Amino acid sequence: MKITFPHMxxxxxxxxxxxxxxxxxxxxxxxxxxKTLEIGTKYSxxxxxxxxxxxxxxxxxxxxxxADTILLTGSCGPCRYGFYSVIEKNILQxxxxxxxxxxxxxxxxxxxxxxxxxxxxxxxxxxIKIFKGFYKGKKIIEKADNLTKLSNIKRAHALYxxxxxxxxxxxxxxxxxxxxxxxxxxxxxxxxxxxxxxxEKKQSEYMKVGIVGEIYTIIEPFxxxxxxxxxxxxxIEVEKSLTPSKWLSHHMGLGNIGISEExxxxxxxxxxxxxxxxxxxxxxxxxxxxxxxxxYDGVIQILPxxxxxxxxxxxxxxxxxxxxxxxxxxxxVDEMTGExxxxxxxxxxxxxxxxxxxxxxxxxxxxxx
Amino acid sequence: MENxxxxxxxxxxxxxxxxxxxxxxxxxxxxxxxQGKPIxxxxxGLNEIKQKSGNLKIKGVGTTGSGRQLASVxxxxxxxxxxxxTHAVAAIQFKKDVKTVLEIGGQDSKIITLKDSIVTDFxxxxxxxxxxxxxxDRQASRLGIDIKDxxxxxxxxxxxxxxxxxxxxxxxxDMIHKQQLGHNQEDIIRGLCEALVRNYxxxxxxxxxxxxxxxxxxxxxxxxxxxxxxxxxxQTEIYIPKHHDVMGAIGSAILSKEEVKKKGRSxxxxxxxxxxxxxxxxxxxxxxxxxxxxxxxxxxxxxxxxWGDKCGKWTxxxxxxxxxxx
Numbered sequence: 214m215k216i217t218f219p220h221m222x223x224x225x226x227x228x229x230x231x232x233x234x235x236x237x238x239x240x241x242x243x244x245x246x247x248k249t250l251e252i253g254t255k256y257s258x259x260x261x262x263x264x265x266x267x268x269x270x271x272x273x274x275x276x277x278x279x280a281d282t283i284l285l286t287g288s289c290g291p292c293r294y295g296f297y298s299v300i301e302k303n304i305l306q307x308x309x310x311x312x313x314x315x316x317x318x319x320x321x322x323x324x325x326x327x328x329x330x331x332x333x334x335x336x337x338x339x340x341i342k343i344f345k346g347f348y349k350g351k352k353i354i355e356k357a358d359n360l361t362k363l364s365n366i367k368r369a370h371a372l373y374x375x376x377x378x379x380x381x382x383x384x385x386x387x388x389x390x391x392x393x394x395x396x397x398x399x400x401x402x403x404x405x406x407x408x409x410x411x412x413e414k415k416q417s418e419y420m421k422v423g424i425v426g427e428i429y430t431i432i433e434p435f436x437x438x439x440x441x442x443x444x445x446x447x448x449i450e451v452e453k454s455l456t457p458s459k460w461l462s463h464h465m466g467l468g469n470i471g472i473s474e475e476x477x478x479x480x481x482x483x484x485x486x487x488x489x490x491x492x493x494x495x496x497x498x499x500x501x502x503x504x505x506x507x508x509y510d511g512v513i514q515i516l517p518x519x520x521x522x523x524x525x526x527x528x529x530x531x532x533x534x535x536x537x538x539x540x541x542x543x544x545x546v547d548e549m550t551g552e553x554x555x556x557x558x559x560x561x562x563x564x565x566x567x568x569x570x571x572x573x574x575x576x577x578x579x580x581x582x
Numbered sequence: 583m584e585n586x587x588x589x590x591x592x593x594x595x596x597x598x599x600x601x602x603x604x605x606x607x608x609x610x611x612x613x614x615x616x617q618g619k620p621i622x623x624x625x626x627g628l629n630e631i632k633q634k635s636g637n638l639k640i641k642g643v644g645t646t647g648s649g650r651q652l653a654s655v656x657x658x659x660x661x662x663x664x665x666x667x668t669h670a671v672a673a674i675q676f677k678k679d680v681k682t683v684l685e686i687g688g689q690d691s692k693i694i695t696l697k698d699s700i701v702t703d704f705x706x707x708x709x710x711x712x713x714x715x716x717x718x719d720r721q722a723s724r725l726g727i728d729i730k731d732x733x734x735x736x737x738x739x740x741x742x743x744x745x746x747x748x749x750x751x752x753x754x755x756d757m758i759h760k761q762q763l764g765h766n767q768e769d770i771i772r773g774l775c776e777a778l779v780r781n782y783x784x785x786x787x788x789x790x791x792x793x794x795x796x797x798x799x800x801x802x803x804x805x806x807x808x809x810x811x812x813x814x815x816x817q818t819e820i821y822i823p824k825h826h827d828v829m830g831a832i833g834s835a836i837l838s839k840e841e842v843k844k845k846g847r848s849x850x851x852x853x854x855x856x857x858x859x860x861x862x863x864x865x866x867x868x869x870x871x872x873x874x875x876x877x878x879x880x881x882x883x884x885x886x887x888x889w890g891d892k893c894g895k896w897t898x899x900x901x902x903x904x905x906x907x908x
Binding site for chain 2: 243244246247248249375378382439528530531532534535540543553554556557558560561562564565568569572
C-alpha cells in the first residue's frame with residue numbers, strides 16, 4: 214500500500230511524518246505547479262472550484278509516482294467540499310485509475326466508521342499506536358505552521374528578504390528526503406534557527422496585514438500566487454486567519470468545549486452574520502473584525518472563483534470596512550497564472566495602507582502639539 | 583532652462599507618453615497602440631518626442647501600466663508605480679476635491695474612492711473583462727462603425743434596447759439577437775453603453791461609496807455615450823479631464839518629479855536609447871514542473887533584465903552583476 218494525499222500547505226509534512234512513524238510508505242505528490250493545474254483542469258468539471266482541480270492534479274501526479282491509496286478528509290458543512298471525495302473518486306475511476314480512497318468523514322453519530330478509516334490508513338488495530346502517531350502529527354503541523362509564521366514575519370524585517378526565501382526553499386526541498394517525525398522535527402528546528410539568524414533592518418515598526426477567506430486558497434501558496442512572499446517583500450508582516458493547526462485544534466479538541474479561536478470569530482461576526490453559510494464564510498467576517506480590533510493595517514480576503522460561502526462574506530465585508538475603518542481588499546483566484554494584475558492590486562493596496570499610516574501619525578503629532 | 587518630466591504608461595492596448603513641466607502642465611502627449619510590441623512602440627514614441635522638442639531637459643522619468651517593469655528597464659525610470667496610484671494622483675491634480683475616480687481602459691476597469699486627496703478604497707475587475715475598451719472596440723467593428731463615432735450614435739437613440747451586460751460573450755449574442763429582430767443601430771449602441779455601465783456599477787462599483795465629484799478617465803472616457811449612461815445611472819455630473827486618455831502617464835510623471843526632488847538626481851538613460859537594439863529572449867526553464875517562461879531583455883548583446891521565474895533563480899543571478907532591476 215503506497216499512500217498519497219492532496220497538497221494543502223504544510224499538511225503533507227505532518228501526514229508524511231505520522232504515517233512513516235506507523236511504518237507506512239508515503240508517496241508525496243510533487244509540489245503544485247503549472248503542470249498540476251493543467252492536469253487538474255483537463256479532467257475536472259469546468260465550473261467546479263479551483264481546489265478540486267488542484268487535488269485531481271496532485272492525485273494523478275502521485276499515481277504516476279506509484280501511489281495506490283488516497284487519503285482525504287471529508288466535511289459536512291454546506292459547501293462543495295462535502296462532495297469532493299465522491300466526485301474525485303468518480304473522476305479517477307472514469308479515467309481508469311485503480312486506486313483506493315480512504316475518507317475521514319465526520320462521524321455524524323457513527324464513530325465506528327471513522328475509526329475504521331483510521332485503522333485502515335494506519336495499518337494497525339492498535340489504538341495506542343494510532344493515538345501516538347496522531348499526537349506526533351499534531352506536533353509536526355503546529356511546528357511547521359509556526360515556521361511559516363516565523364518566515365512571514367521575518368521576511369518583512371529582513372534586510373535581504375531573498376535570504377528568507379532561500380532558506381524556506383531549501384526547507385521544502387529537503388523535507389522530501391527526511392523520514393519519520395523525529396527527522397522532520399529536527400529539520401524544522403534547524404530551519405527556524407537559520408531564519409532567526411537572518412539580519413534585520415533597523416526599523417522598529419512594521420505594517421501588519423491579516424489574510425482571511427477560503428481555507429485552501431489561504432493555505433496553499435501555489436494557488437494564492439505566494440501572497441505571503443509578495444507582501445513580505447513589500448515589508449509587511451503577514452498573519453493568516455486559518456492554518457491547518459488552527460483547523461485541527463478546533464475540530465479535534467477545543468471546538469467541542471467552546472473555547473477555540475473559531476468561537477471567538479463567530480461571536481465577532483454575530484452582528485453581521487449569525488448563522489453558518491457553509492465553508493468558512495462566517496469565520497471570514499469574524500476574522501476581519503478581530504484583525505480590525507487588533508489594529509492591523511489592512512485585511513485581504515482570498516477566495517477561489519465562484520466559492521459560495523466566501524461570496525456571502527465578500528458582500529458583508531464592505532460594511533465591516535466602514536464600521537471598523539479598516540481597508541479590505543478582495544482577491545479572486547482561478548486558473549490564471551499571470552501575476553501582473555495581481556501584483557498591481559497588492560501594490561496599490563500597500564500604497565493605500567502606507568498613506569493611511571502616515572496620515573495617522575501626522576494626526577497624532579498634531580493632537581499632541 | 584525649464585525642467586521637464588516624462589511619464590510613460592505601457593498598457594495592454596495603448597502606450598502613452600507625456601512630458602509635463604514644473605507646473606504639471608502637459609507639454610507633449612503621445613498615444614500609441616501597443617500592438618503587442620511594447621519596446622518598439624516605446625522607442626518610437628521617445629523618438630517622436632525627441633524630434634518634436636529638440637532636446638528637452640528631462641529631469642525625471644516615471645513608468646506605470648502592466649508593462650511598467652519593462653519600460654523602467656529600458657528608460658531607466660526613477661519611479662515604477664501601479665496604475666491605481668498613478669491614476670489617483672493625476673485625478674487629484676485635475677480636480678482637487680475628487681471623491682471618486684472611474685477608469686475604464688483597454689483590458690482593465692477600476693474604481694478609486696478618495697477622501698481629502700487620499701485613496702481610501704479601490705477595486706479592479708478580476709476574472710472578467712466584460713465592459714472594457716477592447717469589448718467596445720470589437721462590437722464597434724462588428725457593427726461596422728468607427729469607435730470614435732460610437733458614443734454619438736448612442737446619444738441619438740430615443741428608445742434604448744436592453745442588452746444583457748453580465749458577460750461579454752452573452753452580451754454579444756444578446757446584441758446579435760436584437761439586431762436580427764430589426765432594432766436600429768442607435769438603440770442597440772445605447773443599450774450596449776447602458777449595459778456596460780450597469781455591469782461596471784454592479785461589479786466593480788459594488789459596495790463602494792460613489793460620491794461626487796466624480797472624475798471619469800481612461801480611453802473609454804472619450805465615449806460620450808458611456809459618459810451619458812453614467813450620468814443617468816448616478817444622477818450627477820461627471821467630469822472628464824482634457825487628457826483623460828493619458829492620466830496614468832501624467833500621474834507617473836508627477837510622482838517622478840517628487841521622487842527626483844527627494845533623491846536629487848535621475849536615473850534616466852537619455853534619448854539615445856532609441857538607437858539601441860533591444861531583443862527579448864524567451865527561455866523555457868525546465869528545472870522543475872513549473873516550467874517558467876523566463877523573459878530576458880538584451881540591449882546590444884548585454885542582458886539588462888530578466889523576469890518570469892517563480893523561484894527567483896534567474897532574476898537573482900543577475901542581481902550580483904551590475905544590474906538593476908526595478
